[in-house]
Amino acid sequence: MGKNKVEHEKFMRRALKLALKAKGQTNPNPLVGALLVKNGRIIGQGYHRAAGMAHAEIVALDKAGPAARGSKLYITLEPCCHFGQTPPCVNRIAESGVKEVIFAMYDPNPLNNGKGARFLRRHGIKVSSGILEKEARELNQVFIKYIAKKIPFVTVKVAQSLDGKIATQTGYSRWISCASSRRFVHKLRSSVDAVLVGINTILTDDPLLSCRLNGHLYKRQPKKIIVDSRLRLRPKMKIFSAVSPGQVIIATTRFAPCAKVLSFRNKGAWVIIARDEGRKVNLRDLLKKLAGRGIAHVLIEGGGEIIASALEKRLVDRMLVFISPKIVGGRDAPTAVEGKGVQVIEQAKELKDMKFRKVGSDLLIEGRVKAKLSR
Numbered sequence: 347m348g349k350n351k352v353e354h355e356k357f358m359r360r361a362l363k364l365a366l367k368a369k370g371q372t373n374p375n376p377l378v379g380a381l382l383v384k385n386g387r388i389i390g391q392g393y394h395r396a397a398g399m400a401h402a403e404i405v406a407l408d409k410a411g412p413a414a415r416g417s418k419l420y421i422t423l424e425p426c427c428h429f430g431q432t433p434p435c436v437n438r439i440a441e442s443g444v445k446e447v448i449f450a451m452y453d454p455n456p457l458n459n460g461k462g463a464r465f466l467r468r469h470g471i472k473v474s475s476g477i478l479e480k481e482a483r484e485l486n487q488v489f490i491k492y493i494a495k496k497i498p499f500v501t502v503k504v505a506q507s508l509d510g511k512i513a514t515q516t517g518y519s520r521w522i523s524c525a526s527s528r529r530f531v532h533k534l535r536s537s538v539d540a541v542l543v544g545i546n547t548i549l550t551d552d553p554l555l556s557c558r559l560n561g562h563l564y565k566r567q568p569k570k571i572i573v574d575s576r577l578r579l580r581p582k583m584k585i586f587s588a589v590s591p592g593q594v595i596i597a598t599t600r601f602a603p604c605a606k607v608l609s610f611r612n613k614g615a616w617v618i619i620a621r622d623e624g625r626k627v628n629l630r631d632l633l634k635k636l637a638g639r640g641i642a643h644v645l646i647e648g649g650g651e652i653i654a655s656a657l658e659k660r661l662v663d664r665m666l667v668f669i670s671p672k673i674v675g676g677r678d679a680p681t682a683v684e685g686k687g688v689q690v691i692e693q694a695k696e697l698k699d700m701k702f703r704k705v706g707s708d709l710l711i712e713g714r715v716k717a718k719l720s721r
Contacts, residue, residue, distance in 0.1 A: 351477075353386075354448055354477045355477060357381050357383055357420040357448075358448070358478045360379075360391075361402075361420045361421060362422055362478065364379030364380070364392070364402070365379030365393050365394070365485060367379075368396065372395070373488065373492075373539050373642040374397065374489070374493075375397045375489070376394070376423055376486045377422070377485055378393060378421065379391075379421070380393070380402035380403040380405070380419060380420065381406060381419070382410045382413075382417045382419055382420075382444070383418045383419075384413065389414070389417060390405075390408070390413075390414065391409065392404070392409060393405065401426065401432060401435050402421060403439060404435060407444075410442075414442040414443060414444055415443030416443060416445050417443075418445065418448060419444045421447065421450075422482050422485065424449050424451065424458060425466070426453065427461045427465050436465045436466055440465075446472040447463075447472070447474070448474045448475075448477055449475050450477050450478050450482035451479045451483055452475060454493050488643045489642065491663065492642040496638075497630075497634055497661075498539070498540075498633055498641050498642050499642060500633070500643075500656060500661050500663050500664075501643070501645050501646070501663065501664045502645075502656065502662050502666070503646070503647050504648075504665070504683075505523040505527065505708075506522060506668070507522055507670050507672045507673060508671055509674060510681050510682070511674035511675070511680065512650070512679075512680050513680050514674055514679055515677075515679045517680075522674075523668045523670050523708055524705070524706035526705050526708070527668045529559065530705055531668075532559060533559075535556075535557045535645060536557040536566050537643075538568050538643045538644065539568060539640075539642055539644065540569040540570070540636065540645070541571065541647055542573065542644050542645065542647070542652070543555065543571070543572060543652070544573045544648065545573060545574035545579060546649050546651070547647070547649045548572055548583060548585070549578065550649075552583055554584050554590040555568075556589070556591065563589075568592055569593040569594075569641065570585050570594050571595045571636070572585070572595070573632070573652055574597065574598050575598055575599045575601060575626050576598070576599070577598050577603060579596060581610070586615075593616060594614070595618060596615050596616070597618045597627050597632045598617060598619060598627065599620060599621075599626070600622060601622065618636075620635060626655075629655055629661055633661060646662070649684075650680055650681055650682055651684050651685055653684075654683050654684050664712070664713070665697060665713055666710065666712050667710070667712075669709045669711065670707070670708050671707060671709075697711075697713030697715060698715075699713055700712070701713065
């Protein structure tokens with residue numbers, strides 16, 4: 347490995363770590379970190395904190411000031427060249443006197459893709475790309491899907507017993523997972539844009555769907571999406587209470603009573619009339635409508651029919667499965683994935699890029715849902 351490559355990777359890893367500081371805070375924007383390096387020394391650094399705030403390279407340039415002239419800029423994503431909530435970053439880079447820009451991956455946004463690099467080269471700045479690209483793409487998997495496909499990245503979270511049950515046959519489910527796993531999930535919720543559940547989960551468990559740590563609410567709360575095709579939701583459920591902050595979104599269909607739609611809208615809920623499919627909410631249509639409202643990452647927490655439908659329609663990107671060392675039993679006890687199921691094992695969904703870890707007394711299995719190749 348050449349000296350330049352070793353140096354480039356060293357500083358790019360630092361930029362990736364900076365970007366991670368804003369995990370879950372920047373949607374629908376990407377996570378981006380940047381460093382300015384001169385004579386082997388960092389003279390400015392920064393990361394994009396939230397949509398509408400300064401981009402990472404601008405933060406780094408502000409910190410470096412006039413010393414930026416003649417430096418190298420390391421950035422995890424190709425600098426932008428279009429007007430959005432902030433001006434183009436390439437202009438500022440060119441004006442600052444930076445001599446070289448090294449970035450990890452091209453911006454998948456069609457408004458920028460390749461254009462930022464071309465602008466910089468036209469202004470006499472040396473440009474290199476592809477340094478730790480795989481790591482950068484993993485970091486921004488949510489943004490890549492959202493910007494390229496105009497649909498949110500979808501994570502499914504499941505907590506189940508060793509024998510695959512999410513509750514007893516009477517519907518009792520507290521608590522299958524351990525306290526450490528539940529804390530993990532609250533932190534996870536704070537990093538997504540919205541938590542989605544079906545109406546049966548709401549009617550059975552009456553959950554808060556908020557993010558809490560030791561009884562205290564997180565500063566950032568996800569939106570709460572309830573899929574309810576006929577609007578069976580009741581206005582006195584916990585998700586509408588003061589102890590469960592965060593915008594409520596109700597996804598329903600044309601079969602919902604108009605009076606109820608109006609009533610929930612007057613209560614402050616977003617009511618989305620999605621396309622119906624067999625008198626149920628068409629999840630793909632719903633996700634596209636959510637993306638149109640700037641929601642880039644959705645966490646599905648149940649129930650079994652919703653998860654089965656999302657998997658069947660190939661809408662799920664990642665699964666997190668907490669397995670508790672408990673055996674519940676009961677042929678009628680609910681499972682995490684219901685629906686019709688597959689006819690033969692060859693049709694089963696598979697996970698790839700698997701990760702395993704112990705969380706308290708539970709085992710957490712994480713993996714990406716493998717896309718089926720056409721035969």
